[in-house]
Amino acid sequence: MKRTRRWDLGPPGVSRVLRGSVLALLLLSPALAGCSNASNDDAVVVFAAASLTEAFEEIGEELERTDDVAVTFNFGASSDLARSIVDGSPAQVFASADEAMMDLVVDEGVARDPEVFAASDMAIAVAKGNPLGIEDLGDLERISVALCAPEVPCGRYARDVLEAAGVSVDARSLEPDVKAVLARVALGEIDAGIVYGSDVASSDDVSAVSIPDGSNVVARYPIALIGDAPSETALAFYELVVSDAGAEILERHGFERP
Amino acid sequence: MKLRADVRVGRGDRTIAAHVVADPSRRVVIVGPNGAGKSTVLAALAGTVRLDEGRIELGDRLLADTDTDVHLGPHERNVGVVFQDGLLFPHMTVLDNVAFGPRSRGASRDRAGRRAREELERFDLHSLAEARPRALSGGEAQRVALARALAAGPDLLLLDEPFGALDVTSRVEVRRAVRLALDESSATAILVTHDPVEALAMGDRIVVMEKGRVSQSGSPDEIRARPRSAYVGDLVGLNVIHGRGQGDSVEIPGDTALTLAEPMDGPVIVTFHPHAVSLHATRPEGSMRNVWETSVRHVEHFGGRVRVELDSPPGAAVEVTGAAASELGLAGGRRVWASLKATEIGCFPA
Amino acid sequence: MLALVGAAFLALPIATILWRAPWSRLGELLASEELVTTLRLSLFCSLWATALSALVGIPLAWLLARGSFRGKRFLRGLVILPVVLPPVIAGLALITAFGRSGVMGRWLFETFDVSLPFTTAGTILAETFVAMPFLVLAVEGALRSTERGYEDAAATLGAGSWTVFRRVTLPAIAPALLSGALLAWARAIGEFGATITFAGNLPGATRTIPLAAFFALQREPEAAIALSLVLVAVSLGVLIGLRDRWLVRA
Numbered sequence: 001m002k003r004t005r006r007w008d009l010g011p012p013g014v015s016r017v018l019r020g021s022v023l024a025l026l027l028l029s030p031a032l033a034g035c036s037n038a039s040n041d042d043a044v045v046v047f048a049a050a051s052l053t054e055a056f057e058e059i060g061e062e063l064e065r066t067d068d069v070a071v072t073f074n075f076g077a078s079s080d081l082a083r084s085i086v087d088g089s090p091a092q093v094f095a096s097a098d099e100a101m102m103d104l105v106v107d108e109g110v111a112r113d114p115e116v117f118a119a120s121d122m123a124i125a126v127a128k129g130n131p132l133g134i135e136d137l138g139d140l141e142r143i144s145v146a147l148c149a150p151e152v153p154c155g156r157y158a159r160d161v162l163e164a165a166g167v168s169v170d171a172r173s174l175e176p177d178v179k180a181v182l183a184r185v186a187l188g189e190i191d192a193g194i195v196y197g198s199d200v201a202s203s204d205d206v207s208a209v210s211i212p213d214g215s216n217v218v219a220r221y222p223i224a225l226i227g228d229a230p231s232e233t234a235l236a237f238y239e240l241v242v243s244d245a246g247a248e249i250l251e252r253h254g255f256e257r258p
Numbered sequence: 259m260k261l262r263a264d265v266r267v268g269r270g271d272r273t274i275a276a277h278v279v280a281d282p283s284r285r286v287v288i289v290g291p292n293g294a295g296k297s298t299v300l301a302a303l304a305g306t307v308r309l310d311e312g313r314i315e316l317g318d319r320l321l322a323d324t325d326t327d328v329h330l331g332p333h334e335r336n337v338g339v340v341f342q343d344g345l346l347f348p349h350m351t352v353l354d355n356v357a358f359g360p361r362s363r364g365a366s367r368d369r370a371g372r373r374a375r376e377e378l379e380r381f382d383l384h385s386l387a388e389a390r391p392r393a394l395s396g397g398e399a400q401r402v403a404l405a406r407a408l409a410a411g412p413d414l415l416l417l418d419e420p421f422g423a424l425d426v427t428s429r430v431e432v433r434r435a436v437r438l439a440l441d442e443s444s445a446t447a448i449l450v451t452h453d454p455v456e457a458l459a460m461g462d463r464i465v466v467m468e469k470g471r472v473s474q475s476g477s478p479d480e481i482r483a484r485p486r487s488a489y490v491g492d493l494v495g496l497n498v499i500h501g502r503g504q505g506d507s508v509e510i511p512g513d514t515a516l517t518l519a520e521p522m523d524g525p526v527i528v529t530f531h532p533h534a535v536s537l538h539a540t541r542p543e544g545s546m547r548n549v550w551e552t553s554v555r556h557v558e559h560f561g562g563r564v565r566v567e568l569d570s571p572p573g574a575a576v577e578v579t580g581a582a583a584s585e586l587g588l589a590g591g592r593r594v595w596a597s598l599k600a601t602e603i604g605c606f607p608a
Numbered sequence: 609m610l611a612l613v614g615a616a617f618l619a620l621p622i623a624t625i626l627w628r629a630p631w632s633r634l635g636e637l638l639a640s641e642e643l644v645t646t647l648r649l650s651l652f653c654s655l656w657a658t659a660l661s662a663l664v665g666i667p668l669a670w671l672l673a674r675g676s677f678r679g680k681r682f683l684r685g686l687v688i689l690p691v692v693l694p695p696v697i698a699g700l701a702l703i704t705a706f707g708r709s710g711v712m713g714r715w716l717f718e719t720f721d722v723s724l725p726f727t728t729a730g731t732i733l734a735e736t737f738v739a740m741p742f743l744v745l746a747v748e749g750a751l752r753s754t755e756r757g758y759e760d761a762a763a764t765l766g767a768g769s770w771t772v773f774r775r776v777t778l779p780a781i782a783p784a785l786l787s788g789a790l791l792a793w794a795r796a797i798g799e800f801g802a803t804i805t806f807a808g809n810l811p812g813a814t815r816t817i818p819l820a821a822f823f824a825l826q827r828e829p830e831a832a833i834a835l836s837l838v839l840v841a842v843s844l845g846v847l848i849g850l851r852d853r854w855l856v857r858a
Contacts, residue, residue: 079826144726149809151826172726173808174815176822184808188709189725306760332763333772345761349779358775362767410765 043070044233045090047081049097049221050177051120051154051195054202055253056095056241062249063240069233077152077177078102085110085226092234095223095241097178097196098153102222114222117242118255121216122154122161123197124209125185134192134209137165143191146184149174154181157217158194165215182206201254220258259317259413261286261446265302266311273310274298274470278448280414280463285440285447287461289454291489294467296450300416303448304339305332316414333362338412338445342419344403346391352402353378353387359410377405380442381435397428401435408439415440417449421456436460454493458482466490484606486527488573496529497574500608508605512570517547519600525608532577534602537566538595539586548598556590557583564588568596622840629837630830637834642811643820647838650816653728654797657735658743661792665743666785672744673751691741698737699805706733706806730807731814735796742795746788750781787850794846798839 048056053075060071074081074089078096085091086108094111096102105111126134132143140162147169148155155174162169172190175181181193186205196219200208225238240246247257261280266273274295280286288296301307303314305321308329314321316337321330338359346355353374360370378384381401391399400420407415420436421429437460440447451457457464458478465475466489474486485491491498501510503522509515516528536542542549552570559565564583566576576596578588586594630637637643672684690698706713706724716722724730758780762772778785800818807814809823817835824832 077826083826083829146808149823151823171810173810174823175809176804187703187707189703189707304760304764306763331769332760333766333768335764336766337764339761339764341757341761343757345755345757347758347762347776347779358762358767359765362762362765362771406765 042068042233043072044092044231044237045072045074046093046095046237047074047076047085047089047091048093048095049078049081049153050075050179051097051199051219052095052118052221053179055118055198055250055255058249058253059240059246060237062245063237067233067236069236071233071237075179077148077154079152080176091226092231093223093237094226095221096153097219097221098156099220099222100156101153102224105226106224111224111226114224115242116220116222116258117246118198118221118250119258120196120198120219120221120255122157122194122211122219123200124211125182125193125195125200125203125206126191126209127185127188128205128207130207130209132191136209137162137167137211137215140169140192140194141167144172145169146173146175146181146190146193147171148178148181148194149176152177153219154178154194154196157196157219160217161194161211161215164217165211196254198250198254218256221255259446261303261314261316261414261448263299263303263314264312265299265309265314267298267302267307268310269295269298269470272470274302276465276467276472278303278465278472280446280448282446283444284462285449285460286463286465287457288448288450288465288467289457289461289493290452290467290473292452295470296452296467297418299467300339300418300448300450303414304337304416305330305335335414336410336412337414337416338407338410340400340403340407340415340417340420342422344391344399346394346399346402346406348391350391351387352383352389352391352394355391355402356406356409359406363410373409374405377409378402381405381438395428396424397431400424400428400432404432404435404439408443408445412445415443415445415447417447419450419452421451421453433460457493466493483604484527485529486608491529496531496604497571499528499571499574501526501528503605506600510571512552512572514550514570516598516603517600518603518605520605522605522607526605527608529604530598530602532565532575534598535574535576536597537576537578537582537586537588538597541595542597546597547600548603549595551593551595554588554590554592554594557588625833625836625840629833633830634834634837637831638838640831643831643835645812646815646817646820646835649728649731649812649814650797653731653735653816654739654793654799656732657739657796658789658793660732660736661740661743661796662785662789665740665788665792666747668740669744669747669751673748674756687741687744689741690738695738695799695801695803696805699734699802699807702734702737702802702806706730725806726808726810726814728807728813731803731816734802734806735799738799738802739792739796742791743785743788746784746791747781750784751777754780790846790849794842797842 046056056073060073063069064071078098078101081094082096082101082104085094085105094105102114106114124134126132147158150156150159173184175184178195178199181195182199182203184190185193197208200206223238223241225234260282261278263278266275276299278286278299288299290296298307302309309322309324311324313323320328321335322328353371356374356377357370360373365373375384378387381404383401383405386394386398394402417436421432424432449460461478463475464478464481466473468487468489474481474490481490482494485494485496485498488498499510501508503524503526506518506521507515508518508526508528510528550570552568555567555569557564557566562580564578564580566578566588568574568576668687672680703725704710708717708723708725713724724733758776759772762776767775798818800822803814803816804819809815809819817839821832821835824835
C-alpha cells in the first residue's frame with residue numbers, strides 16, 4: 001500500500017467522505033498546507049504581482065508541460081504578498097512589481113539575490129474603443145478615474161506619473177490591486193485608470209492610451225527564491241522566468257526586457 | 259341601534275352562515291356547541307373577518323355589503339368587542355388600556371384619561387388604574403376589558419364568551435358587571451356563549467347555531483316552549499324528537515308511535531320532559547296509551563336523581579328518583595317498560 | 609478534547625490581537641486625522657444603513673409574517689440570501705443593479721443624475737444590503753410570535769392601522785427590533801467585501817474601518833490592529849447588548 005501523501009490516512013476501508021473532509025481541513029489550514037507543499041518536491045508555490053497574472057500562468061503551463069510538476073500561483077498586490085511572505089506564507093518564489101517590496105522581503109532575510117526580469121511602463125486603461133476620446137493624462141481631470149491604492153506599487157507608480165505630468169486627479173476609488181482597477185474600467189463603472197502597459201496589452205476588455213515618455217515611469221519586476229533551501233521545482237520555475245524563453249512569453253504579454 | 263346582518267363566511271371546507279337581527283338596545287345571545295361558528299359570526303360583525311357574501315347594517319350605516327363591495331375596517335365600525343381572553347395590551351397600564359379607545363378616536367390625552375377613569379369607577383376598578391394587566395385576576399381583567407370596550411362608546415357591543423375562561427367566583431362577578439353595563443348602556447349587545455343557562459338568563463333574544471347554521475331563533479320563552487333540535491332540547495331540558503303525524507298518532511324513529519292528545523298531520527316535532535316518562539319492570543296496567551318496551555342504554559347519577567337514556571325513542575332521556583332506579587335495578591342493557599301520558603307530550607309543526 | 613480545541617481556536621486570535629495591540633500608542637493612532645475621518649465615516653454609514661434597514665425592513669418583515677401570497681417562501685429565501693452570499697458577490701450583484709451601466713443605476717443616472725458607486729451613499733447601500741436581513745429576520749420572528757388578537761382588539765377600539773402598529777405592534781416587537789437593529793449595525797460597520805466591490809475605497813468617502821484596516825496592514829500594521837480593536841470593541845459591545853438573548857440559554 002502506497003503511503004506517500006500525508007492525508008492518505010489509511011486502508012481503503014476508511015470512508016472517502018472522511019478522507020475528503022480531512023483533505024479539506026488540511027487545505028483550509030495554511031500552515032499544514034505549507035508543510036505538505038514543502039515536502040512535495042514536484043510542486044511549487046509562486047507569489048506574484050497581479051499584473052504578471054497572464055504571463056506567469058503561461059510560464060507555469062510551460063513548466064508543467066516540460067517538467068511534469070504542479071505550479072500554484074497567488075496573484076495580488078506586491079505589498080500584500082510581501083507582507084504575507086514576511087509573516088510566513090509558504091511562498092517559494094516571489095515576483096514583485098517594484099523593487100521596494102522585494103527589498104522589504106530581502107531585508108527580513110527571507111529572500112536573497114533578487115533579479116530584475118521584466119519591465120513595463122504605465123498606461124491609461126479606458127473602455128474598449130476609447131468612446132470618450134481620452135488622449136492624455138490631462139483628460140483624466142474631467143472624467144472618473146480609479147487608481148491603485150498608494151500602499152501598492154501600481155498606486156505609487158500612478159502617483160509618480162501624475163506628478164510628473166503636473167496633473168491632479170480626484171480618484172473615485174483607490175483599489176487594492178491593478179486588476180481591480182482594470183475590472184472597474186472593464187465593467188464600465190469608471191471611465192479610466194492608470195495601470196501597467198502590460199496589463200492593457202493582455203486585456204481584451206479595455207483599450208490603452210499611452211503616456212508620453214516625458215511623464216511615464218518604468219516599473220521594474222524583480223524575482224527571488226524564498227528560503228535557504230529552494231526546491232528543485234522552485235529553481236526550475238525561477239530559471240524559466242529569467243531565461244530567454246521566459247522573456248519571450250513576457251514580451252508577448254506586453255512586458256519589456258529590463 | 260338596530261343591527262341587521264346576513265353573514266356568510268367560508269372556513270376551510272365549510273361555510274358559516276347566519277342571519278342575525280338585534281333591536282336597538284336589546285341583547286341577543288348566540289348560543290351553540292363549540293365549533294358551531296359563533297365566534298366567526300362575531301368576527302364578521304366586528305370586521306376582523308371579511309364576508310364572503312352578505313350584508314351588515316347597523317342603524318343607518320352600511321358596514322359591509324358584498325354586492326356593492328363595501329367593507330368597513332374594524333376601526334371604522336364603532337363596534338366594541340370583549341374577547342374571551344380579554345386581550346388587554348400587556349405593555350400599558352389599566353388606565354391606558356381603557357383610554358385607548360377614546361385616544362384612537364381623537365380625544366386629547368386628558369379627555370381620554372377622564373373618560374377612562376369614569377368607566378373604571380363604574381366597574382369599581384379605579385384602584386387598579388395604574389396596574390399592569392399581568393397583575394390582574396381573571397375576573398378583574400375581564401371587567402377591565404369590558405370597561406375598555408365601553409369607553410370607546412360603541413354602537414354595538416360584542417361579547418365573545420366573556421366568562422368562558424373564568425372560575426366560578428369570577429364568573430359571577432363578571433356576569434354582574436356585564437348586566438350592569440348592558441342595563442346602563444344604550445348599545446345593542448350580542449353575547450356569544452355555549453352555556454345554555456347563561457343564554458336563557460341574559461338574552462332578550464336567542465339565536466341557536468349548530469354546525470355553521472342558525473338552527474333556531476326567538477325569545478327565551480319561544481325557545482323554551484318549542485325547541486327544534488336535540489341540542490336546543492338539551493338547553494331547555496326537554497326531549498326533542500322529529501316525527502310524522504297522522505291523526506292523533508306520530509311515527510317516530512325506532513319503529514315506535516306516540517299517541518297525542520290532539521291530532522296533527524305532517525312533519526312534526528314532539529317534546530316531552532324527562533320527568534314525564536315512567537319506567538316499570540313489567541307492562542303497567544291501566545288506560546295509558548303510550549306504553550312500550552325498550553332497553554336502557556346507560557344510566558347517570560346526579561345526586562338523588564338518576565338520568566336514564568333509552569334505546570327507543572333513540573337517545574330519549576328519562577329522569578327517575580334514586581329509589582326507583584335501585585328498585586328497578588337499572589343498568590345498561592336492562593329491559594324495561596316505559597309509559598308516557600298523551601297530555602305530557604308537546605307537539606308542533608316541524 | 610475537540611471541544612477545547614474548538615474553543616481555543618475561536619479564542620486565540622482574539623486574544624492575540626489584544627496582546628499585540630499597540631496599547632501605548634493607541635490613543636495617538638486613533639486620534640490621527642485619517643483615522644478620525646474613517647471612524648466618523650464608518651459610524652455615519654453604519655447608522656444610516658441600520659436606519660434604512662429598519663425603514664424598509666420592518667414593512668418587509670410584516671409582509672413575511674402576516675401576508676399570505678404566492679411566492680412567500682421565495683421572498684423569504686431572497687431576504688436570507690445576503691446572509692449566506694459571499695459579500696464580494698453581493699457587491700458584484702449591486703454593481704450589475706446600481707452600477708453606472710446597471711439596470712437601475714443607468715436609469716438613476718439618466719433620470720436624476722445620481723450615481724451610487726464610489727460614493728458614501730453607495731457604501732450605505734452596500735452595507736444596507738448585507739445588514740438588512742438580520743433585522744428583517746429578527747422582526748419577522750417577533751411578529752410571528754405576537755398575538756394577532758391584540759391588533760384586532762386595538763382596531764375594534766377605533767385605531768387605524770398606523771395607530772395599531774405604533775401603539776400595539778411596535779411595543780410588542782421592540783426588544784426584537786432593538787436586537788435586530790444592533791445585529792444589523794454590527795454587520796454594517798464590519799462590512800468589507802460588498803463595500804469595496806461596489807463602493808470602492810476612497811478616504812473620507814467610502815473607506816470605512818475594515819477597508820482602512822486592510823490597506824493599513826500593508827503599510828502600518830499597528831494602525832491596522834488599532835482599527836481592528838475598534839471593531840472588536842463593537843462586537844463585544846453588541847454581544848453584551850444581546851447577552852439576554854444569546855448568552856442566557858438554558
